[in-house]
Amino acid sequence: MGSHLANEFGANIARVALPLVAVLSLHASPLEVGALAALQSAAFLIISLPAGAWVDRMRKRRVMLVSDVTRFLLLGSIPLTAALGLLSMPILYGVALLVGLAQVFNDVADVTYLPSLVGKDELSDGNAKLEVVRSTGALAGPSLSGALVQLLGAPRTMLATALGALTSAVLLGSIKKPDSRPPVSERSRLLPDIAQGLRTVWADPLQRVFLAATAATNICISAVVSLSVLFLATVVQLPPGIIGVLLMSGAFGGLLGGLLGTWLFKTYGTARVTWLALTLTSPFGLLLPMTQSDWRVSCFAVTSIALSFGAILFNIGMITYRQTVTPENMLGRVNATVRFIVLGTMPVGAMLGGIVAHEIGVREALWVFLTGRLISFLPLLFSRLPYMRDFAEIQANS
Numbered sequence: 001m002g003s004h005l006a007n008e009f010g011a012n013i014a015r016v017a018l019p020l021v022a023v024l025s026l027h028a029s030p031l032e033v034g035a036l037a038a039l040q041s042a043a044f045l046i047i048s049l050p051a052g053a054w055v056d057r058m059r060k061r062r063v064m065l066v067s068d069v070t071r072f073l074l075l076g077s078i079p080l081t082a083a084l085g086l087l088s089m090p091i092l093y094g095v096a097l098l099v100g101l102a103q104v105f106n107d108v109a110d111v112t113y114l115p116s117l118v119g120k121d122e123l124s125d126g127n128a129k130l131e132v133v134r135s136t137g138a139l140a141g142p143s144l145s146g147a148l149v150q151l152l153g154a155p156r157t158m159l160a161t162a163l164g165a166l167t168s169a170v171l172l173g174s175i176k177k178p179d180s181r182p183p184v185s186e187r188s189r190l191l192p193d194i195a196q197g198l199r200t201v202w203a204d205p206l207q208r209v210f211l212a213a214t215a216a217t218n219i220c221i222s223a224v225v226s227l228s229v230l231f232l233a234t235v236v237q238l239p240p241g242i243i244g245v246l247l248m249s250g251a252f253g254g255l256l257g258g259l260l261g262t263w264l265f266k267t268y269g270t271a272r273v274t275w276l277a278l279t280l281t282s283p284f285g286l287l288l289p290m291t292q293s294d295w296r297v298s299c300f301a302v303t304s305i306a307l308s309f310g311a312i313l314f315n316i317g318m319i320t321y322r323q324t325v326t327p328e329n330m331l332g333r334v335n336a337t338v339r340f341i342v343l344g345t346m347p348v349g350a351m352l353g354g355i356v357a358h359e360i361g362v363r364e365a366l367w368v369f370l371t372g373r374l375i376s377f378l379p380l381l382f383s384r385l386p387y388m389r390d391f392a393e394i395q396a397n398s
Contacts (some may be wrong), residue, residue, distance in 0.1 A: 014161035016247055021154040021230040026089055034354015037226035039093050040348035042098030044345040051104050052336020053193035061107040067106035068169035076162035082155030091277040112332045149240045197333030209383040210318050215340040216376035223347040223353030223369040231362045236293050250304030257312030269389035276318030281310030282377050285370040289363055304309050321391050
């Protein structure tokens with residue numbers, strides 16, 4: 001748990017500080033900021049599928065340790081190059097891409113590792129607790145990042161993200177439970193393993209519905225996220241400290257979703273809460289483009305809180321379902337396949353955000369993508385989810 005907290009703090013500091021390095025230190029354009037955001041998530045398209053097959057063959061904790069150390073070295077290079085006067089957008093692009101590659105392995109191993117630490121009947125509770133940790137990091141990280149940027153400057157703030165990755169590695173190494181190597185057939189080959197993961201996901205009707213809704217949501221939200229710092233800094237014209245506070249506001253919703261998740265799923269049903277969470281919170285997205293530097297600054301916060309609350313509950317339900325129905329020796333590939341499809345849309349959304357903002361303006365682009373986010377839940381309504389209370393019923397009748 002401590003490893004997750006350190007990792008989330010560092011990642012959320014970086015989420016604000018990295019685009020601020022580009023905007024404040026290198027005067028990046030909307031297109032350059034969009035490209036930077038796209039490269040951060042491009043790794044999901046490049047390496048997710050083989051990463052899943054490799055993770056199924058490796059010790060999960062060791063994969064996470066190597067990822068943490070790699071990110072420590074890469075993120076630490078930003079303040080170093082800035083101090084030497086060598087920092088440039090190509091360097092930021094390279095670091096963003098390589099950190100994203102390391103993060104893919106970390107994320108796939110992380111989700112695959114949890115079932116070996118807790119029983120299947122505790123998975124929803126375990127996932128809810130991890131979401132609380134992620135939300136805590138998201139809550140404190142951006143505000144801390146904004147304060148550090150004002151105090152130290154954006155490049156030096158990246159050192160905090162590097163230290164977060166290093167702390168995560170140290171805490172992972174302290175876990176006492178053996179990190180056993182999974183048995184894999186000597187004849188196992190990469191491409192057939194990847195194909196088996198794809199077939200397993202596609203054969204499950206509920207997984208297909210989840211993929212459609214999540215991919216549509218992620219395209220729109222990644223475009224919004226890629227433009228948020230630029231929107232608040234140059235359109236609304238807020239100082240870095242206030243930007244950090246606003247960007248952390250969504251973590252309140254995430255924290256609330258994580259804290260209430262276990263109770264909501266037990267009280268109202270896993271399937272019911274999963275689809276309603278995304279559906280009922282989507283309309284709040286239309287408030288965000290109304291943000292101004294007066295009292296309407298609250299529109300950004302309200303949108304972030306509502307959408308994060310719904311997304312966290314949706315993710316807990318979706319991940320728990322996947323961990324429950326997938327055989328252990330397939331979980332890495334299935335997790336990687338899902339991440340390849342739904343997170344691989346993020347660089348597409350980020351680049352679209354930059355392109356659309358360049359053509360029609362930042363605020364106008366936010367209207368476009370948040371309208372898209374409003375209707376992204378529609379695939380769920382055409383599934384069996386609205387007629388079910390729990391995932392167990394879907395499994396029994398499928």
